[in-house]
Amino acid sequence: MATAAFNIVRLDPGCFFKDANITKPKIWWGRKLYTKAMVASSPRTLQASNDKAHEDVRVAVLGASGYTGSEIIRLLANHPHFRITVMTADRKAGQSIGSVFPHLITQDLPDMVAIKDANFGDVDAVFCCLPHGTTQDIIKSLPKNLRVVDLSADFRLQDILEYEEWYGQPHRAPDLQKEAVYGLTEIWREEIRNAGLVANPGCYPTSIQLPLIPLIKANLIKCSHIIIDSKSGVSGAGRSPKEANLFTEVSEGIHAYGITKHRHVPEIEQGLSDVAHSKVTVSFTPHLMPMSRGMLSTIYVEMAPGVRIEDLHDQLKAYYENEEFVCMLKKGDTPHTRFVRGSNYCHVNVFPDRNPGKAIIISVIDNLVKGASGQALQNLNLMMGYPETTGLLSQPLFP
Helix, strand or coil, X not given: CCCCCXXXXXXXXXXXXXXXXXXXXXXXXXXXXXXXXXXCCCCCCCCCECCCXXXXXXXXXXXXXXXXXXXXXXXXXXXXXXXXXXXXXXXHCXXXXXXXXXXXXXXXXXXXXXXXXXXXXXXXXXXECCCCCCHHHHHHHCCCCCEEEECCCCCCCCCHHHHHHHHCCCCCCHHHHHHCEECCCCCCHHHHHCCCEEECCCHHHHHHHHHHHHHHHCCCECCCCEEEEEEECHHHHCCCCCHHHCHHHHCCCCEECCCCCCCCHHHHHHHHHHHHCCCCCEEEEEEECCCCCCEEEEEEEEECCCCCHHHHHHHHHHHCCCCCCEEECCCCCCCCHHHCCCCCCEEEEEEECCCCCEEEEEEEECCCHHHHHHHHHHHHHHHCCCCCCCCCCCCCCCC
């Protein structure tokens, strides 16, 4: 394959981007924004914007007192272009973020307010970190010029009847649902780039779809009999107090939950069916682990006739070769959650099953970062014309 020639453009200190063809200007909030074509936003191939390189994007974080909201705030502390102007938390209205999350006490941010009191006239983009079922009405009421990344499940399912079946209530913004783009960044990058509303994927679906979609696209595995065993840290259940999440309930043990009825099942099957162009069903069982954050998915698949385990490894390595955040490990290396903790990285590897013709795929992410807030920031970077990696290149925390 011929190698494209790029010019290096310096936009600000310490930040280099590869210059590609400039596309037509887009009009956002009455200002022109020139975006540049790209394949994958990473230190190897980065998207750059022209006019907005030195402008702040004013950001609102709705639901700032939850885990995903606080993680967004932590990540934005390292973002050179996004500035938080509004934070909401109805039960914590009037309080500072440092009083709710002492690890953020050094951040100079506005006090949190109730959503009804938020001034969206001082906002360009929104991270919506509210509980499932509450987001539809709120996003529907926002000014139409705002670009929104929703971290709830309210806009992930394309079929509103399927949403009602799994979430127990009718969808209250069906017209808005039609506009939503599913935000698995590495897979749907071009659709996300021009979206006004992005439905950020769930944590389990992210860890599962990233390794499976390239293999399904290449017809290397059978779409039947896919078995998924996933394990998550307790932060995936949110910050609201629940008896089942008390220390004494989760420590020194592990248990399965949501057996056959976890709400991420239709999201996983929707994503796999879209790329397979046929209905895909999976067997999925999640487990709760006695750790605060982290997620590991072990996926059992049957290879297509004539396919070898090396073919799966080579396909995933080639597919993600130019991606910053998806890392295919060396053959034989086992992904560990401890090696992605606090980061936006996903580590993947493939192993031969002892049963001929079958393979085992292991994928790990931090459920609060790549599984939620980090991927949300990656998506908003893309939507606003900045390199996807901006504010996200902090390396994993270890030990």
